[in-house]
Amino acid sequence: xxxxxxxxxxxxxxxxxxxxxxxxxxxxxxxxxxxxxxxxxxxxxxxxxxxxxxxxxxxxxxxxxxxxxxxxxxxxxxxxxxxxxxxxxxxxxxxxxxxxxxxxxxxxxxxxxxxxxxxxxxxxxxxxxxxxxxxxxxxxxxxxxxxxxxxxxxxxxxxxxxxxxxxxxxxxxxxxxxxxxxxxxxxxxxxxxxxxxxxxxxxxxxxxxxxxxxxxxxxxxxxxxxxxxxxxxxxxxxxxxxxxxxxxxxxxxxxxxxxxxxxxxxxxxxxxxxxxxxxxxxxxxxxxxxxxxxxxxxxxxxxxxxxxxxxxxxxxxxxxxxxxx
Numbered sequence: 001x002x003x004x005x006x007x008x009x010x011x012x013x014x015x016x017x018x019x020x021x022x023x024x025x026x027x028x029x030x031x032x033x034x035x036x037x038x039x040x041x042x043x044x045x046x047x048x049x050x051x052x053x054x055x056x057x058x059x060x061x062x063x064x065x066x067x068x069x070x071x072x073x074x075x076x077x078x079x080x081x082x083x084x085x086x087x088x089x090x091x092x093x094x095x096x097x098x099x100x101x102x103x104x105x106x107x108x109x110x111x112x113x114x115x116x117x118x119x120x121x122x123x124x125x126x127x128x129x130x131x132x133x134x135x136x137x138x139x140x141x142x143x144x145x146x147x148x149x150x151x152x153x154x155x156x157x158x159x160x161x162x163x164x165x166x167x168x169x170x171x172x173x174x175x176x177x178x179x180x181x182x183x184x185x186x187x188x189x190x191x192x193x194x195x196x197x198x199x200x201x202x203x204x205x206x207x208x209x210x211x212x213x214x215x216x217x218x219x220x221x222x223x224x225x226x227x228x229x230x231x232x233x234x235x236x237x238x239x240x241x242x243x244x245x246x247x248x249x250x251x252x253x254x255x256x257x258x259x260x261x262x263x264x265x266x267x268x269x270x271x272x273x274x275x276x277x278x279x280x281x282x283x284x285x286x287x288x289x290x291x292x293x294x295x296x297x298x299x300x301x302x303x304x305x306x307x308x309x310x311x312x313x314x315x316x317x318x319x320x321x322x323x324x325x
Contacts, residue, residue, distance in 0.1 A: 006033060009029070009032050009033070010029060013025055013028045013029055013032070013090070016028075016086065016089055016090055017046070017047075017050075017090065019050050020046040020047060020049065020050040021046050021049050021050070023042060023046065024042065024043060024046025024047065024050075027039040027042040027043045027046070028043050028090050028091075031043060031091070031117070032092075037114060037117050037118050040091070040110075040113055040114045040117045041110050041114070043087075043090060043091065044087060044109060044110060044113050045060075047083055047086050047087055047090065048060065048083055048106075048109075050086075051079050051082055051083050051086075052073075052075075056074060056075070059072065059073055059074075060106075063106060064106075064107075065105060065106050065107030065110065066105055066106070066107065067105060067106040068104055068105055069103070069104060069105065069106065069109065070104070070130065071149070080100075084100060087113060091113065091116065091117050093113070093116040093117060095116070099112070099122060102126075102127055102128050104128050104149075111123050126152055127151070127152045127199065128149065128150070128151045129149065129150045129151075129152070129195075129199070130149055131147070131148050131149065134147050134148075134149075134150055134195065137195070137198050137199065137211070138191065138194065138195060138198070138211065139194070139211040139212060139214065140191055143167065143168050146161045146184065146187060146188035146191055146234075147159045147160075147161055147188065147191055147192060147195065148160050148161050148162060150199075152195070152196060152199050152200055154200075154201060154202065155200075155202055155239060155240040156196075156237065156238060156239040156240065157192055157193075157195065157196045157200065157238050158192075158235070158236060158237045158238075159188075159192045159195070159235075159236045160233055160234065160235055160236070161188055161233070161236070162231075162232075162233045162234075163180050163228060163229065163230050163231065163232050163233070163234070164230065165178060165230030165231070167180070169181065169184070170230070178229060178230055179227055179228070179229060180228040180229065180230075180232070182224040182262065185224065185228070185234065185261070185262045186219060186222060186252075186262065186264060186267075188234060188236060188254070189236055189238060189250075189253075189254065189262075189264055189267060190216055190219070190267055190269070192236050192238050192252070193238050193248070193250045193252070193267050193269055194211070194214050194269065196238065196240070196250070197209045197214055197248060197269065197271050198211055198214075200240075202240055202243055204240075204242075204243035204244065204245075205243060206245070206273075207273035207274065207276075208273060208274050209271050209272070209273055209274075210271075210272055210273060210274045213270075213271055213272035214269055214270070215269065215270050216267075216268075216269055217247070217268045217269060217270050218266070218267075218268045219264055219266065219267050219268070220264075220265055220266045220268075221263070221265025221266060222262070222264050222265075223262065223263050224261070224262045225260055225261060225262065225263075226259055226260075226261040226262075228256060228261060232256050232257075233256065234254050234255075234256060234261070235254065235255045235256065236252065236253070236254050237252065237253055237254075237255075238250045238251065238252040238267070239251050241266065245271070245272075245273070246270050246271055246272055247268060247269070247270055247271075248268070248269050248270075248271055249266055249267070249268050249269075250266070250267045250268075250269075251264065251265060251266065251267070252264045252267055
């Protein structure tokens with residue numbers, strides 16, 4: 001690197017990082033001049049600090065990699081975007097919006113940007129959804145939605161819900177002694193199962209599930225071991241037991257402060273896929289020799305071996321299932 005190039009980099013970095021805490025500029029310069037990727041963490045922490053309010057800086061200073069950028073630090077999406085733009089300019093990397101949406105914790109951000117700086121593929125992680133995304137996908141709505149954030153893997157999902165004390169039913173359950181109903185805990189687990197059907201990538205889900213067709217059918221082996229009150233956070237987890245259209249079975253559990261709170265040996269839901277566009281199903285599911293006229297029949301208008309093809313004999317991939325509710 002020539003002296004002129006180095007001076008140009010120094011000027012650019014000084015201008016970009018002029019409001020960052022001491023040490024950020026020096027780390028960025030070492031990254032560019034010496035290709036020292038160990039400086040990435042210090043650069044990222046300095047850029048984050050530069051965009052925070054004083055009370056948020058105190059939280060960041062006392063935190064570890066498990067700190068949640070939105071929930072714990074109180075960061076909004078616009079501030080996160082400003083941080084990302086400055087990181088892109090400083091490290092000379094490109095960050096896709098789709099990749100950004102899954103960076104939830106401080107550790108996620110550090111690991112992702114370090115990989116980017118090294119030119120390596122970012123670490124894979126479960127897809128995470130915030131309340132806004134959850135509400136846009138679920139058939140449930142306030143005041144009967146009990147998922148604040150959701151994380152989805154191949155065959156399991158986890159979620160959190162904080163009991164605020166403002167839930168409408170707590171006025172009557174019980175008077176002057178608000179207790180979160182055990183039945184609503186199981187409802188919350190069921191909602192997490194619904195979300196998995198909508199966003200999970202399980203191999204048994206062969207199409208896009210229609211949220212308006214998902215209904216609860218049964219729940220077995222339920223045990224509740226702890227009373228939950230306002231201020232408690234429900235940490236939920238469900239795992240796929242089996243999925244065979246039109247039924248899906250899950251196991252579920254809830255923990256509060258590392259205490260097992262509720263379990264369900266089996267939560268069973270009925271579901272259906274969005275209909276296949278008319279004509280698409282029969283073309284994919286049926287193999288009928290064509291005579292070139294596009295209708296799959298012989299010139300005499302008959303099916304194979306001269307036998308007329310009845311409509312009900314043509315199989316399709318989509319079978320409409322109406323749950324018995």
